[in-house]
Amino acid sequence: MLQQHTPNPAELVEPDRVHKAVYTDPQLFDLEMERIHERVWIYCGHETQVKKPGDYYTVQVGRQPMIMVRDAGGRVNVLYNRCPHRGSMICGDVHGNTGEAFRCSYHAWTFHHDGKLKTIPMMEAGYAGTNWTRDNPDCNMKQAARVENYRGFVFASLAADGPGLLEFLGPSKIAFDDICDRAPEGEVEVVPNCFRVIQNSNWKIFLENQLDALHPSVTHQSTGRAAHEVEKMIEKRTGKAPLAYHMLSAFATVTIDKWDNFQTLNYPHGHCILTGYMGLRPQDPDTLAYEKTLTKAYGAKRMEEILSTNIHHVLIYPGLSLQSPLQQLRAVRPLGLNRTLTEIWHFRLKGAPEPIYRRSLAYYNLVNSPSTMVNADDLENFWKIQVGLSGDGGDWVSFARHYGRDIENNGVVETAAGMGTSEAPMRNQMKAWAQYMTAGN
Amino acid sequence: MAKKALKKKALPAKAANGHDTQHAVEQFLFRQAEVLDGKRWQDYIDLFSDDGVYWMPASPEQTTWDGTPAIFAEDKNLMTVRMKRVQHPDAWSQRPLWGTNHIVGNVMIEKTAPNGDLVVRSRFHMMELRRDATRHFAGSYLHHLKKTPGGYRIRLQRVDMVNAQAPYDYVLQVWV
Ligand code: FES
Ligand SMILES: [Fe+2]
Numbered sequence: 001m002l003q004q005h006t007p008n009p010a011e012l013v014e015p016d017r018v019h020k021a022v023y024t025d026p027q028l029f030d031l032e033m034e035r036i037h038e039r040v041w042i043y044c045g046h047e048t049q050v051k052k053p054g055d056y057y058t059v060q061v062g063r064q065p066m067i068m069v070r071d072a073g074g075r076v077n078v079l080y081n082r083c084p085h086r087g088s089m090i091c092g093d094v095h096g097n098t099g100e101a102f103r104c105s106y107h108a109w110t111f112h113h114d115g116k117l118k119t120i121p122m123m124e125a126g127y128a129g130t131n132w133t134r135d136n137p138d139c140n141m142k143q144a145a146r147v148e149n150y151r152g153f154v155f156a157s158l159a160a161d162g163p164g165l166l167e168f169l170g171p172s173k174i175a176f177d178d179i180c181d182r183a184p185e186g187e188v189e190v191v192p193n194c195f196r197v198i199q200n201s202n203w204k205i206f207l208e209n210q211l212d213a214l215h216p217s218v219t220h221q222s223t224g225r226a227a228h229e230v231e232k233m234i235e236k237r238t239g240k241a242p243l244a245y246h247m248l249s250a251f252a253t254v255t256i257d258k259w260d261n262f263q264t265l266n267y268p269h270g271h272c273i274l275t276g277y278m279g280l281r282p283q284d285p286d287t288l289a290y291e292k293t294l295t296k297a298y299g300a301k302r303m304e305e306i307l308s309t310n311i312h313h314v315l316i317y318p319g320l321s322l323q324s325p326l327q328q329l330r331a332v333r334p335l336g337l338n339r340t341l342t343e344i345w346h347f348r349l350k351g352a353p354e355p356i357y358r359r360s361l362a363y364y365n366l367v368n369s370p371s372t373m374v375n376a377d378d379l380e381n382f383w384k385i386q387v388g389l390s391g392d393g394g395d396w397v398s399f400a401r402h403y404g405r406d407i408e409n410n411g412v413v414e415t416a417a418g419m420g421t422s423e424a425p426m427r428n429q430m431k432a433w434a435q436y437m438t439a440g441n
Numbered sequence: 442m443a444k445k446a447l448k449k450k451a452l453p454a455k456a457a458n459g460h461d462t463q464h465a466v467e468q469f470l471f472r473q474a475e476v477l478d479g480k481r482w483q484d485y486i487d488l489f490s491d492d493g494v495y496w497m498p499a500s501p502e503q504t505t506w507d508g509t510p511a512i513f514a515e516d517k518n519l520m521t522v523r524m525k526r527v528q529h530p531d532a533w534s535q536r537p538l539w540g541t542n543h544i545v546g547n548v549m550i551e552k553t554a555p556n557g558d559l560v561v562r563s564r565f566h567m568m569e570l571r572r573d574a575t576r577h578f579a580g581s582y583l584h585h586l587k588k589t590p591g592g593y594r595i596r597l598q599r600v601d602m603v604n605a606q607a608p609y610d611y612v613l614q615v616w617v
Contacts, residue, residue: 195609196608219533223522225525226526230518248522361508361510369499369512
């Protein structure tokens with residue numbers, strides 16, 4: 001049945017290229033949701049989004065509308081946003097506080113924060129002699145099969161089996177360690193603001209771009225140049241330009257030939273790290289004060305270790321990008337074959353001085369807000385890719401750059417020295433994709 | 442003392458030419474919209490005072506642009522980056538056809554300082570064409586205007602869009 005209507009995923013992925021159908025075939029999209037997004041660990045949110053009992057945030061996992069909610073015992077649960085009675089959605093708002101119980105707006109069934117039925121109006125009379133009894137699990141809001149929390153970051157898996165969260169993350173868990181360890185108190189707190197931007201392209205196109213070290217100096221040339229000109233103007237006038245200009249001008253000052261000096265580390269399950277390039281450890285008074293606070297918390301040796309962690313960002317396949325040194329997080333939610341939602345958050349390092357937060361804020365406002373001068377050109381590329389691929393101008397997408405030259409060590413694929421622009425991350429992602437898509441065939 | 446005397450003098454003057462101030466402010470806001478729709482970026486930036494800020498809050502409850510998430514929070518230097526970027530020949534996303542059209546109305550003077558500085562509230566509707574797609578943005582402006590010999594200058598422009606919280610299909614590329 002399947003083979004008749006849907007292209008066979010195993011035939012679409014070759015070691016150095018993939019068939020365009022993986023971005024354009026609607027049936028493959030449904031299969032992806034079933035076999036990838038509704039099985040693996042998907043990021044739901046940070047626990048500080050729901051601080052008090054009854055606080056909830058709605059979130060899409062695969063095609064499933066879900067609710068992340070804090071219960072009275074302090075646990076964060078993830079439930080399907082559906083009433084077991086006649087199917088109405090329980091939470092119609094993006095977020096809020098539901099009080100002591102969820103209450104369905106249709107016939108007032110109420111539910112505890114773990115989804116268990118609390119009351120049905122006139123239940124005894126209404127359901128006498130039926131099997132709709134309090135102990136019947138069909139009366140409860142359904143829970144996600146598995147929920148795990150790593151250092152405050154809450155993930156859900158809609159499949160009962162599969163690796164645990166830490167096994168799934170593997171070495172990519174460093175993203176969460178790095179962001180939390182940079183906080184003198186070892187924890188981060190979400191800044192309660194989410195920018196939501198739609199990409200008119202397939203979700204994989206965003207993920208492939210995240211670790212594409214060849215594109216920044218091409219795609220972001222205009223902003224890099226503009227920022228560099230103004231940066232120099234300010235330096236001339238006042239001696240020193242704010243760090244925010246450096247964040248933007250790096251796109252132009254790090255020219256295309258220099259990007260091979262960076263490195264990507266590619267892990268099982270499609271995860272990947274791009275090493276740092278922005279040099280965000282200036283020796284100004286703010287940074288020194290921060291280093292002092294960190295030293296007090298961890299000791300000098302550990303402080304050094306923490307601040308020399310060499311990460312630009314970490315991609316956790318299939319839907320999370322974490323830029324730990326700047327405390328930025330982007331969650332990717334596929335809405336359809338060529339429609340993808342990004343949810344963009346940033347965090348405060350608990351116990352860090354205010355100026356350190358201001359750096360993260362500057363990056364959030366300038367690069368990740370809906371007025372971004374950076375992502376604007378990425379989004380344009382994503383859309384053009386989607387349109388280009390839907391034509392018959394060619395069947396394959398090439399991931400052959402530096403193919404055959406990566407170094408494989410214990411299941412980790414590292415780009416070789418001077419070959420940072422290797423398309424290893426895309427090959428690695430599509431390898432994971434093919435494994436997920438063909439599992440159980 | 443001197444301040445008090447000034448105030449006394451200023452009050453009747455304001456009552457006498459209140460209509461003129463309303464007219465002058467409206468002309469200023471209309472001209473700002475005209476400059477923006479005409480893509481005269483430098484002229485637009487020049488409408489701001491040297492310490493001027495263009496601010497679009499991330500949420501309506503915010504009371505300051507300083508230290509909070511913002512969709513825009515730009516001084517003249519950052520506005521210059523934006524201008525130079527849009528004008529750069531390799532600003533790929535800006536090359537295809539695009540244009541905007543602003544309508545500004547409901548202009549109300551909220552505060553008049555003795556020195557002639559004003560706080561003005563107004564409403565706007567902006568239609569944008571990008572390639573083949575049309576988008577609409579609407580909301581309110583709050584202008585803190587400084588009276589100078591060369592006319593009004595914007596010390597702070599706060600822009601609250603009613604659809605600021607909705608997901609963005611694509612992003613905003615210049616000031617609204
Ligand atoms: S559908 Fe929810 S109570 Fe009836
Ligand atoms: Fe980019």
